Amino acid sequence: MLRCSFCGRRAVYDRRYAGAALCDRCLIKSVEKRFRRAIAEHKLVSPGERIVVAVSGGKDSVACLHLLAGYCSQRNSKVVSLTIDEGIKGYRDHSLPVVEENAELLGVEHFVVSFKQAFGASLDRIVRLARTRKTGLNPCTYCGVMRRSLLNQAARELGADKLATAHNLDDEVQAIMLNYVRSDLSRLHRLGPIYPSREGFVPRIKPMREIPEKESALYAILRELNIHLAVCPYAGGIHIEIRDFLNSLEEKHPNSKFMILRMFERLKPKISQTIPEFEMRSCKVCGEPTSAEICKTCELLGQLGLAKQGKTLI
Ligand code: SF4
Ligand code: ZN
Ligand code: ZN
Numbered sequence: 001m002l003r004c005s006f007c008g009r010r011a012v013y014d015r016r017y018a019g020a021a022l023c024d025r026c027l028i029k030s031v032e033k034r035f036r037r038a039i040a041e042h043k044l045v046s047p048g049e050r051i052v053v054a055v056s057g058g059k060d061s062v063a064c065l066h067l068l069a070g071y072c073s074q075r076n077s078k079v080v081s082l083t084i085d086e087g088i089k090g091y092r093d094h095s096l097p098v099v100e101e102n103a104e105l106l107g108v109e110h111f112v113v114s115f116k117q118a119f120g121a122s123l124d125r126i127v128r129l130a131r132t133r134k135t136g137l138n139p140c141t142y143c144g145v146m147r148r149s150l151l152n153q154a155a156r157e158l159g160a161d162k163l164a165t166a167h168n169l170d171d172e173v174q175a176i177m178l179n180y181v182r183s184d185l186s187r188l189h190r191l192g193p194i195y196p197s198r199e200g201f202v203p204r205i206k207p208m209r210e211i212p213e214k215e216s217a218l219y220a221i222l223r224e225l226n227i228h229l230a231v232c233p234y235a236g237g238i239h240i241e242i243r244d245f246l247n248s249l250e251e252k253h254p255n256s257k258f259m260i261l262r263m264f265e266r267l268k269p270k271i272s273q274t275i276p277e278f279e280m281r282s283c284k285v286c287g288e289p290t291s292a293e294i295c296k297t298c299e300l301l302g303q304l305g306l307a308k309q310g311k312t313l314i
Contacts, residue, residue: 013218017255024222031219034210035067042193044205045162049077052160054151055102056083057095057228059220062102064166064208066225069106082154084147085114087122088232095228102226113154113313115146119301120309127234129304139234142300149297150313153288155202157314163202170213170246172206173257176264177242189271191264199280200289212257287311
């Protein structure tokens with residue numbers, strides 16, 4: 001029987017990248033410690049701040065909501081839960097009640113903003129339109145761009161000092177690799193534990209960034225959190241290929257994911273030097289901040305014959 005390297009109890013997890021095994025209690029303690037360390041090291045939360053947490057109902061975001069609610073309650077900071085309902089039938093409609101129940105349990109205010117309300121169309125409809133019009137873009141492109149934009153706008157309207165997302169180590173390393181593969185330096189240099197404020201943008205923080213996906217999942221299970229376990233029906237494409245590649249690399253060469261993250265952190269200052277500062281403007285169509293004349297959301301909507309509905313979300 002594998003024993004916990006810290007207390008000798010029965011281990012539930014083999015942390016191969018660190019050459020240690022952990023029991024349930026030590027794993028919970030370790031995840032919470034890493035979470036607090038990331039906040040302290042990168043000054044992600046200051047006392048008195050209002051933190052809006054993007055919560056989908058999945059294991060990472062529910063764990064993030066619980067961890068932040070606990071952290072902030074001891075520091076006079078306030079946590080608010082925000083869910084974007086993209087409109088994915090049989091998937092998002094099942095996760096919405098899960099978020100609501102968690103928010104209620106924690107006594108946290110909860111808001112939902114839908115694609116339907118903001119764009120006059122659900123993601124399901126956007127995907128159908130994209131197929132009819134043969135745009136060649138996949139569902140995740142629409143979903144990612146539009147959700148990011150709504151999260152920022154809603155967080156701003158909610159008076160957020162920070163917008164927290166639950167990206168874990170695996171998500172961050174996948175994003176690093178994806179931007180390498182796409183040779184997208186400008187997106188690459190935006191990755192990190194905090195993306196600072198620009199006019200109209202709420203600073204985004206990632207307090208789970210040093211927690212591997214497996215540990216985040218185990219944390220949610222061991223703490224018996226109410227989570228939504230289904231997989232999005234649109235998930236696929238290069239993201240999944242990169243995820244599988246990284247998992248097989250980690251399996252054969254433990255610690256590869258952390259090494260990729262550390263290497264990126266060393267390179268990032270140099271990468272940032274090569275990115276010219278761009279001027280922030282307001283989108284000519286919807287007024288949201290953008291570096292171009294028209295923001296990416298309005299550009300994508302325009303190709304589908306859709307448009308943003310109204311100026312405010314909340
Ligand atoms: Fe959106 Fe793609 Fe994630 Fe589904 S898998 S929620 S479509 S980004
Ligand atoms: Zn232990
Ligand atoms: Zn716009």
